[in-house]
Amino acid sequence: MIATNTPVAESRRVGDRHASGHRQMLAALAVTVFGLQAAAVAVLPAVGRADVGALACVVIFGLGFGVATIARPAMLADRFGGASYAGIAGALALPVTVAKAAAPLVAAIVANSIGGYTTVMMAAAGACALAASLLAIAGGHRKLAAARVGSPDVSGPQ
Numbered sequence: 001m002i003a004t005n006t007p008v009a010e011s012r013r014v015g016d017r018h019a020s021g022h023r024q025m026l027a028a029l030a031v032t033v034f035g036l037q038a039a040a041v042a043v044l045p046a047v048g049r050a051d052v053g054a055l056a057c058v059v060i061f062g063l064g065f066g067v068a069t070i071a072r073p074a075m076l077a078d079r080f081g082g083a084s085y086a087g088i089a090g091a092l093a094l095p096v097t098v099a100k101a102a103a104p105l106v107a108a109i110v111a112n113s114i115g116g117y118t119t120v121m122m123a124a125a126g127a128c129a130l131a132a133s134l135l136a137i138a139g140g141h142r143k144l145a146a147a148r149v150g151s152p153d154v155s156g157p158q
Contacts, residue, residue: 026071027078027139034132037064042125045118064128 040060047053076092077085107124111117 024139026074027135030067030071030075031132031136031139033064033067034128034135037061038125038128038132041121041128045121 040057044057048057076088080088107120111120
């Protein structure tokens, strides 16, 4: 029988709650940044003619790539566990890389066929907003599920 009331067991529980709170904070940050990306892309056609406007939109949009790079591993490990992380991260790498590589070509083809990039920018803004919304919904469902089973990670670090 394993003792669950030892100092080592309590230390692990506190560490788990801290790590879970950190991952939840990263997920909330990702939701916020993806929302900012959506706004930046949506206003780019209107403010992009000015250097400052274009620069601001590009910096805000680029911020999302940095946050996603940091948050993705933590969120995957939180969602699927450390033992499954490598396989899932590897499986996600191919479609993500293909999408990043194909996006400029697809955008150019769409823009050429419809006569401009405004629709392309609105579609990109919609995709960013959808990503933020789905991530927020997934986080909400995760907290509700944890609350049903009495998990301590609902409230974050204690």
